[in-house]
Amino acid sequence: MTWTEERVAELIRLWQAGHSASTIGKMLGVSKNAVVGKAHRMQLPSRPSPIKQSTIPRRVSKPAQPATKTVVARPAAPAPRRAVRHASGRSCMWPIGDPGEPDFHFCGGPALEGKPYCEEHCARAYITRSRSSSDEAA
Numbered sequence: 168m169t170w171t172e173e174r175v176a177e178l179i180r181l182w183q184a185g186h187s188a189s190t191i192g193k194m195l196g197v198s199k200n201a202v203v204g205k206a207h208r209m210q211l212p213s214r215p216s217p218i219k220q221s222t223i224p225r226r227v228s229k230p231a232q233p234a235t236k237t238v239v240a241r242p243a244a245p246a247p248r249r250a251v252r253h254a255s256g257r258s259c260m261w262p263i264g265d266p267g268e269p270d271f272h273f274c275g276g277p278a279l280e281g282k283p284y285c286e287e288h289c290a291r292a293y294i295t296r297s298r299s300s301s302d303e304a305a
């Protein structure tokens with residue numbers, strides 16, 4: 168047989184339609200090998216597999232996401248302030264002056280650990296107390 172223009176055109180059409188070489192050969196009345204050989208000589212592109220094309224959905228390639236598993240850094244919980252209060256918040260509460268006077272104030276000096284007064288006023292307070300009441304473990 169000879170490859171007439173019609174046959175070549177038909178070969179190309181069927182080839183591009185995705186028919187197998189053997190099918191094309193049957194339709195053109197030639198052997199499969201003839202179809203393959205002719206297609207090869209004409210450098211027809213490899214046919215896309217109709218099966219793959221129809222059954223495998225084209226995967227839209229997602230943009231590669233950086234592995235940002237890193238949790239958004241939360242602001243650290245505010246540190247408990249007890250320590251700060253204990254360290255610097257105490258001042259001597261020894262009253263100085265007469266509460267009715269405008270210049271009445273508290274001592275304000277650094278209170279002793281576990282005491283409401285500074286060292287000086289602690290001494291005065293507990294001396295005074297020990298006189299009036301006999302308890303109060305110093």
Ligand SMILES: [Zn+2]
Binds near residue numbers: 284289
């Ligand atoms: Zn004081």
